[in-house]
Amino acid sequence: MSLKKSILDLRKRKERVQKGGGDKAIEKQVAMGKLTARERIQALCDKDSFTEYDLFVEHEARDFGMDKKELHGDGVIIGTGTIYGSPVCLFAQDFTVAGGSLGLMHARKITKIMDHALKMRVPLIGINDSGGARIQEGVNSLAGYGEIFYRNTLASGVIPQISVILGPCAGGAVYSPALTDFVFVVDNISKMFITGPSVIKTVLGEDISMEDLGGARVHAETTGNAHFFAKSEQECFDQIKKLITYIPWNNRQKARSFPPKPPKFKGKIEDLIPSDPRQPYDIRDVIKAVVDDSDFFEIQELWAPNIVIGFGRLNGETVGFVANQPLVLAGVLDVDSSDKAARFIRFCDAFNVPIVTLEDMPGYLPGVDQEHAGVIRHGAKILYAYSEATVPKITVILRKAYGGGYIAMNSRHLGADFMMAWPTAEIAVMGPEGAANIIFKKEIELAENPDEMRKKKVEEYKKKFANPYVAAAKGYIDAVIEPSETRKLLLHAIEVSANKGVTRPDKKHGIPPF
């Protein structure tokens, strides 16, 4: 064959395989409101940056008539590309080819790109759209899943791993996303569950729709499995691209710096907050008042909204925010909010992102359901995560910091580097009413007018203890600051801690209360 001819032959071969499952299957994919695997990669990567590997891989299955079946690319596309110039490794399951089912070679392609990502120390993005294990390939499919999980675990904390659920992701397949750092879901398209509605119906007699069992909203709101919820695939890709700008390529680097921008917020920060500690406000407004360009990128917005987590920039550098949200459940810590914050803190710590904690919370949520759901074990995760973290840790106490919550929210005692408090901070073992009722129990009981005495004693306690000065007198707080100084001091703290170094005892790994 002449060179010219062989080039034409290559083009033909490529074109054939790139059609995936063929026109009919693509039509079906489109009818489901989904983009094809190839369109998804194009939408996500910088223009013309994607380079495909293993286009010509073929499956090896011989049983059940599989030897007569041609599955282009074995149902998955892998390769490398860039997002805003940052290199990424990615795979996208192609539902048009045998329903994106995972067989041996399909899994080999995925593990190949995972190994590549880990070797090159660049983020991995996996687009999931698959009917699950390829039954005809039996235990080889299971082996494939296991090898993916193993690599997810090895890569954890070394490179950022992102999972995008753009179709079904059921059974064993769900555990790869579950092991990764950020899971993206799209309304009406994403479906994740261990056992589907039909099995649940036959085995247990429970009737539930696929959407209610494991739709995007369920995972974004109820289970906490998803980190980002989008209404369309395009919105989802925009979210992924934005996330990539906030995180580093790997654990040996820092996230990219951007030109510093002042906040768009021009008012007085103290005006954002009611002085009565019982009145709510939206903590995200405070975050927006201090971050560059007032741009706050929230994570897990819909799940456990009593704590707010996300990325912002201070002087152009990425920081992770963890903030109590007085607007929801008074900002308490509970099972879900502890899980949410702890995992985020560990991500920030693994990837050299300083953590800013904004505190305003009355403590842990009381209740039988919380105690029985293991609020002790889950609540301990946040203590563990803060104590373990060696990145710069900064806390600003805005109003309430009571009891166990005060300790948990990155207190000096857990290793905070900078502890600042507004003059409105109340750092105490509990709220004034509760404390006065216990400390002055006798005086109140014996008084002629107990109600009046209680009021008097509560006031007395408030004056003496419901302030930041008792803690400041012990050095537990470094500085009591004016709210308007907050941004300036946060920038300063980030600047001072640029070369923070901490040595810890050698160990294989800790044992957090998973």
Add this chain to the structure above:
Amino acid sequence: MFNVMAKKFDGLIDFPILSMKYRTLVTKKFLNRKKYEVPNMKHVKSYIPGTVIKVMAKRGKKLKKGDTMLILEAMKMRNKIIMPFDGKIKVVHVKAGEMIPKDFLMVEIE
């Protein structure tokens, strides 16, 4: 956009934590949480959803602790549901072949 003092939040409630009440919103999950009930030892409930295969307990029958009251098949296992203590059966709420959810009241003991 940032004029928060004028911001009104819909659906605020008084939320008690210890002796303080906070104005705040509550989540769906919080509203749907299961209220705790003191367990009644005389009420035998299913601990797993499944299918009743066989019922040995009959109304008025006296059974000893450890006697099998019924067989509940769940997750391909046939589970013996046994008497928690010596007693007399007051009501049997299930029949053989019936599919029941979790926490379903199966038998009442006198």
